[in-house]
Amino acid sequence: MSNEEIESENNATVEEKAEVMPVEPTPEVVVEPQEKGIFDELYATLFGKSWAMWLGCIILSVLSIGLYMIISPWGSSGGILSWGQNMFDIVGIGLTNSAPNGVTSLLDNRYGMLSITMLIGAMGASLMAKEFAVRVPPKGEMAKGLLGGILMGIGAIIGMGCTIGQFYSGWPALSGGALVFVLCLFIGVFIAVKYLLWEMENHPGLSSGKSCTFLAAKTKGSSLQPLAGVIVLAIGAALMFLYDGATEQVLIGFVLIGLMIGFVLQRSRFCIVRTLRETFLTGDSEPTQGLIAGILVGMFGFTLIKILGIGDPFSMVAFNFWVPAIVGGVIFGLGMTIAGGCTVGSTWRAGEGHVKLWLALVGLVISLPLTAEYIKPAFLDMLPASMQEQMFLPDTFGYGGSICLMLLILTLWYVFVKWNEKTGRLTAL
Amino acid sequence: MEFDETLDCKGLSCPMPIIKLAKAMKKMPSGKVLQMIGTDPGSKEDVPKWCSKTGNQLLGTADEDGANIFYIRKA
Numbered sequence: 001m002s003n004e005e006i007e008s009e010n011n012a013t014v015e016e017k018a019e020v021m022p023v024e025p026t027p028e029v030v031v032e033p034q035e036k037g038i039f040d041e042l043y044a045t046l047f048g049k050s051w052a053m054w055l056g057c058i059i060l061s062v063l064s065i066g067l068y069m070i071i072s073p074w075g076s077s078g079g080i081l082s083w084g085q086n087m088f089d090i091v092g093i094g095l096t097n098s099a100p101n102g103v104t105s106l107l108d109n110r111y112g113m114l115s116i117t118m119l120i121g122a123m124g125a126s127l128m129a130k131e132f133a134v135r136v137p138p139k140g141e142m143a144k145g146l147l148g149g150i151l152m153g154i155g156a157i158i159g160m161g162c163t164i165g166q167f168y169s170g171w172p173a174l175s176g177g178a179l180v181f182v183l184c185l186f187i188g189v190f191i192a193v194k195y196l197l198w199e200m201e202n203h204p205g206l207s208s209g210k211s212c213t214f215l216a217a218k219t220k221g222s223s224l225q226p227l228a229g230v231i232v233l234a235i236g237a238a239l240m241f242l243y244d245g246a247t248e249q250v251l252i253g254f255v256l257i258g259l260m261i262g263f264v265l266q267r268s269r270f271c272i273v274r275t276l277r278e279t280f281l282t283g284d285s286e287p288t289q290g291l292i293a294g295i296l297v298g299m300f301g302f303t304l305i306k307i308l309g310i311g312d313p314f315s316m317v318a319f320n321f322w323v324p325a326i327v328g329g330v331i332f333g334l335g336m337t338i339a340g341g342c343t344v345g346s347t348w349r350a351g352e353g354h355v356k357l358w359l360a361l362v363g364l365v366i367s368l369p370l371t372a373e374y375i376k377p378a379f380l381d382m383l384p385a386s387m388q389e390q391m392f393l394p395d396t397f398g399y400g401g402s403i404c405l406m407l408l409i410l411t412l413w414y415v416f417v418k419w420n421e422k423t424g425r426l427t428a429l
Numbered sequence: 430m431e432f433d434e435t436l437d438c439k440g441l442s443c444p445m446p447i448i449k450l451a452k453a454m455k456k457m458p459s460g461k462v463l464q465m466i467g468t469d470p471g472s473k474e475d476v477p478k479w480c481s482k483t484g485n486q487l488l489g490t491a492d493e494d495g496a497n498i499f500y501i502r503k504a
Contacts, residue, residue, distance in 0.1 A: 050474060131470040133495045137440035200448050207449065211440025213468050216495020269471055274443065281444060282479060340442050352470070354442045429451040429479070 043226075046267070047129035053287050056268020057294025063261050064169060065301035070253040071110070072315045073169040073302065074261065076344040077152075077162035077368065079115030080361065082106055084153075084369040098372035107242060110251055114258040115347055120236035121262020122351030127229030129267070133216035134353045140206025145356035148339025149346065149363020152332055155188075156343065156364075157371040158379060159328015160318035163272040163342040166325070168291075172298030173316040174402045176391030179409070180325035181332075186276060188333020193280040196337070197428055215353070233259065265348040273336045273345055283427040285417040292410050299406060303399060314392060321391035323383050339363075430489055430500045431462065438467035439496065446472050447479055450501075454485060457503045462488065465499045472497055 064074035082104065088095055089103040106112045126132040137145075156162045159181050161170060167185070170178025199206055217223040236259045240252045264270070268290075275287040306313040320328065336342040339360040341349050346364070349357040380388060393402035420426050436453045438446040446467045453463060465476065473490075476499050480487040488500040 050470070126470075129470075133468065135440050135442070135468050137442065141441065141445065196444070196448060200452055204452075207441060207445050208437070211437075213439060213495055216468070218494050219492045269474075271443070277444060282447070282482060284478065284482070340444065349442060354469075355440075356442050429447065429483075 047125075047226075051264075051268040053268055053270065053290030054293045055290075056264050056270050057290045058297050059264050059268075060168075060261060060270065061172070061294045061297040061301065063257050063264070064298055065305070066257055067114075067254065068302060068305050068311050068315065070257075071250050072312065073173065073298075074114075075111055075161070075165040075169060075316070076115060076118075076342075076347065077156035077165060077364070079109070079111035079113075079118075080153075080343055080347075080364045081157075081368040081372065082109040082112030083115065084365040084367075086112070087365060088369050095369055095373045097374075097377055098369065108251070110254040113239070113251060114254045114261075117236050117239065117255050117258030118262035118265065118344065119347050119351045120232060120239075121259040121264075122266040122348035123262075123353075124229045124233035124236060124259075124351075125263040125266035126352040127225045127232060129229075130217035130223050130225045131266075132225055132229075132353050134214040134355065136212045136214075136355045138207060138209035138211050140203075140209070141356050142359050144206070144338050145340070145359035146363045148335045148337070149360035149365075150367040151335025151363075152339065152343060152346075152360070153335075153364045153367025154371045154375065155328045155330070155332025155335055157328070157368060157376050158324055159332055160320040160324055161316070161328075162332060162344070163336065164344055165316055166318065166320070166329075167272065168294065169298070169302075169316045170318075171295050171406065172302040174299070174303070174393040174399075174406065175317040175321075176393050176396075177318050177321040177325040178316075180322045181320065181329040184326045184329025185333035185336075186279075188330040188335075189273070189276045189337045190280055190333075191330075192334045192337030193277055193428070233263070236262075262348060262351060265344065266352060270348070271345050272342045273340065276333070277337055279417065279420060280426055281429050283417075283421040283424055285421040288413065288417040292414055295406075295410065299403065303403065307399065313394075314390065317390055317392045319388050319390045321389045323387040324380070327379075430464075432464040432500055433457070433461040435464040435466065438465060438469075438472070440468060442469050443471045443475065447475055450476065450479065451483075454483075454501070454503055459503050461503050463501045463503070465501065467497050467499075468495055470497075472499070476501075 067073050083106065085095060085099055085103045086106045159166060166178045166181040217225045237256065240255045243251045275291050278284040278287060305311045339346060341357050341360060343364060346357040346360040350361050397405060434457060436449060438449055446469055450465055457463060477487050480501055484504040486502040488502055491498045
């Protein structure tokens with residue numbers, strides 16, 4: 001592609017050079033009609049720009065509290081594990097260790113359905129925002145997606161959760177194992193960021209080369225994407241009719257809330273990889289602030305649910321303190337950074353059309369059930385019971401003490417990212 | 430808009446576009462303009478943010494059928 005060719009298409013301003021052009025976002029789209037209808041305004045609010053991370057996080061926490069009030073909070077890797085177990089089951093490969101009583105059918109697995117509707121919700125949102133497109137990256141990137149997915153699968157099974165169960169839900173659930181898991185996630189992220197920067201210097205070919213994009217919305221004129229988005233969301237919501245309204249309310253609740261979660265994930269570009277990774281790349285503190293806001297809201301709701309006896313107080317508090325959390329955290333951190341999305345980040349980006357993240361999901365679908373079947377039992381057998389405990393912080397510190405401890409940790413984290421953003425002490429870019 | 434070099438980030442998802450952009454900008458002499466083409470919707474926010482943080486100047490942006498084009502002058 002020659003520079004002249006593209007230049008000739010974009011030669012709106014030729015006489016500048018010394019004069020600096022102001023930044024004008026998307027100058028070509030300003031062909032709106034004179035009067036802006038009320039629905040155009042609503043559309044612009046919801047889909048014109050991505051939502052702030054803090055807004056997304058607060059809504060996600062409220063939805064997660066909703067799931068907890070139904071039965072148990074938001075989780076992600078368990079759902080993809082269910083996809084994988086069902087797939088192995090259909091192919092005829094029996095997984096007798098990890099599912100001794102047979103595999104629960106995907107339709108009856110609430111987290112499996114939650115992951116499906118999250119993907120559908122994200123796809124609907126990206127279509128409505130005209131951001132959907134099938135994006136095929138260069139081959140090296142696809143390999144990294146697959147490898148990252150496989151590593152995440154191993155990490156999530158050994159660590160007994162992913163960045164949702166052991167972080168976004170695990171921290172508000174006051175789990176000690178979740179604190180260890182996230183500390184070790186940072187180690188994995190740090191190593192993987194170093195790798196990405198090394199790869200960029202020494203093997204730039206991996207992330208360049210042939211790529212293509214299909215089905216993107218045209219910039220000029222109208223697009224069918226918003227209509228397609230409405231249809232996709234309606235199909236997602238219609239999944240609730242698979243269930244009996246009198247006896248299967250839990251599944252109906254998970255289907256509908258999953259759809260909303262997927263929608264919010266895409267609109268706010270919720271990304272835990274980014275939150276942790278930017279510490280070492282650009283130093284941007286905004287994702288961390290958003291995540292902290294979400295965790296605070298979650299902690300308030302979860303604690304209320306526990307104290308009032310609405311839900312199981314040990315939900316999302318796994319038997320992973322401390323060795324499984326350490327090993328799983330590091331491996332998961334490596335995997336999610338190489339893939340460019342954690343389990344839930346891969347799910348919503350897959351809905352938006354990123355083929356790299358489709359491959360991350362493929363990696364997860366394969367490695368989650370296989371790790372649960374072959375690696376986890378042997379690994380846990382090796383460890384004494386004292387190294388795989390269920391650490392519920394209130395058992396040691398009481399609810400008040402645990403919440404004070406969490407507030408202290410969140411405050412320190414906030415001060416740390418702000419300091420790092422200002423000084424650039426740990427940033428590479 | 431005139432530019433001196435172009436950087437193809439089509440098909441790439443976060444964080445590869447920003448890592449590539451940082452590397453390409455490092456190599457360019459001060460005052461030159463880079464045209465970056467990407468397809469990740471995340472870049473629409475990431476690139477302006479990165480520019481203002483690093484002091485490089487985002488001269489303008491354009492959309493073209495699913496691709497986002499950025500013009501950045503090296504500080």
